[in-house]
Amino acid sequence: MRIVILGLSITSSWGNGHATTYRGLVRELTASGHDVLFLERDQPWYAENRDMPQPPFGETQLYRSVAQMKRSFGTRIANADCVIVGSYVTEGIAIGEWVTQHAEGVTAFYDIDTPVTLRNLRSGECDYLSPGLLGRFSLYLSFTGGPTLRKIEREYGSPRARALYCSVDPELYFPRRVPQKWMLGYLGTYSDDRQPKIDRLLLEPAQQSATSRFVVAGPQYPDSIRWPKNVERIMHLEPKKHRAFYTAQRFTLNVTRADMIRAGYSPSVRLFEAAACGTPIITDEWPGLSEFFKPGEEILIASTTEDVLEILRDMPEGAARAMGARARERVLAEHTAAHRAAELETLIEECRCEHSRSICVTKE
Numbered sequence: 001m002r003i004v005i006l007g008l009s010i011t012s013s014w015g016n017g018h019a020t021t022y023r024g025l026v027r028e029l030t031a032s033g034h035d036v037l038f039l040e041r042d043q044p045w046y047a048e049n050r051d052m053p054q055p056p057f058g059e060t061q062l063y064r065s066v067a068q069m070k071r072s073f074g075t076r077i078a079n080a081d082c083v084i085v086g087s088y089v090t091e092g093i094a095i096g097e098w099v100t101q102h103a104e105g106v107t108a109f110y111d112i113d114t115p116v117t118l119r120n121l122r123s124g125e126c127d128y129l130s131p132g133l134l135g136r137f138s139l140y141l142s143f144t145g146g147p148t149l150r151k152i153e154r155e156y157g158s159p160r161a162r163a164l165y166c167s168v169d170p171e172l173y174f175p176r177r178v179p180q181k182w183m184l185g186y187l188g189t190y191s192d193d194r195q196p197k198i199d200r201l202l203l204e205p206a207q208q209s210a211t212s213r214f215v216v217a218g219p220q221y222p223d224s225i226r227w228p229k230n231v232e233r234i235m236h237l238e239p240k241k242h243r244a245f246y247t248a249q250r251f252t253l254n255v256t257r258a259d260m261i262r263a264g265y266s267p268s269v270r271l272f273e274a275a276a277c278g279t280p281i282i283t284d285e286w287p288g289l290s291e292f293f294k295p296g297e298e299i300l301i302a303s304t305t306e307d308v309l310e311i312l313r314d315m316p317e318g319a320a321r322a323m324g325a326r327a328r329e330r331v332l333a334e335h336t337a338a339h340r341a342a343e344l345e346t347l348i349e350e351c352r353c354e355h356s357r358s359i360c361v362t363k364e
Helices: 018-031 066-079 092-102 114-123 147-156 195-207 239-247 258-263 269-276 305-314 317-334 337-363
Strands: 002-007 035-041 059-063 082-086 106-111 139-142 161-163 182-187 214-217 231-234 249-254 281-283
Touching: 002 018, 002 066, 018 035, 018 239, 018 337, 035 066, 059 066, 066 092, 082 092, 092 106, 106 337, 114 147, 114 258, 139 147, 139 337, 147 161, 182 195, 182 239, 182 305, 195 214, 195 231, 195 249, 195 305, 239 249, 239 269, 249 269, 249 305, 249 317, 269 281, 269 317
Parallel strands: 002 035, 002 082, 035 059, 082 106, 106 139, 139 161, 182 214, 182 249, 214 231, 249 281
Antiparallel strands: none
């Protein structure tokens, strides 16, 4: 198939989780023989922080404006078997309206930020998707599954809303025995709604564990945060360093944004990355978690400082490693980039078959 993806970024992972998802997806689609063109808006923020300026899979092209994108790639978009527009794309509404009018193949919206998108649609503050446009895409692909998918079909008129969760690349994320550097670590960009849990589940345990080392990696944390002396700060960690980061931790922490908790069924890519590395995970609780990992067997749930301290203090090393190994087995069986590429192929084919039947019925 000829597939065109217009996404936030594939060249830069700075301050976003989109790049990692797109890299794995494009690589696996290309490996399966598909012709994939990724179009990225050339913006200063990402231009200054490109950790993969020329992806070695598919074809990546930058464009400076919607008008230039239409001139340079309009024919390829019109003739593609599938055109995917991602969330948070600059001028996404204008692009989506043009794509759904001119693309002859399947059109899809890939929402890597589903709960945030729906909240902003309700408030009228979404600048990359509108309620009317949502229903014009042949397919709505979502990082969030569960009841939210039916809601999207019912309330916004999507003809087909399906989960296409985040994933992990097992060639990049795998266990490695290295000296333990940190007792507990966290990787994620700062957000107001997550910080209270990071305080409770990492910073407070660190204050009460003065002889152990902890770490928080990610950009945009305000200067007002008081970091305990035994908490190391890493401003930005590019994907090629994630495996070393996870494997140097005894446990890693996952904290979920409030919108994702309300929607449920919204696993973070960090969950799959850490699990693929065999690192035991401590997470907050959210609806649908058990669909991805078995609590107590493949993942640990904590809600208080005392929960975390008990895990760090009482869980034997062998039991922790065994839990990490079980989580890795689960991810390799269900949540790799190859799984997502195969799922996307199936969904596109379903839409194409449905479109063909509609044409036949119309002609009759």
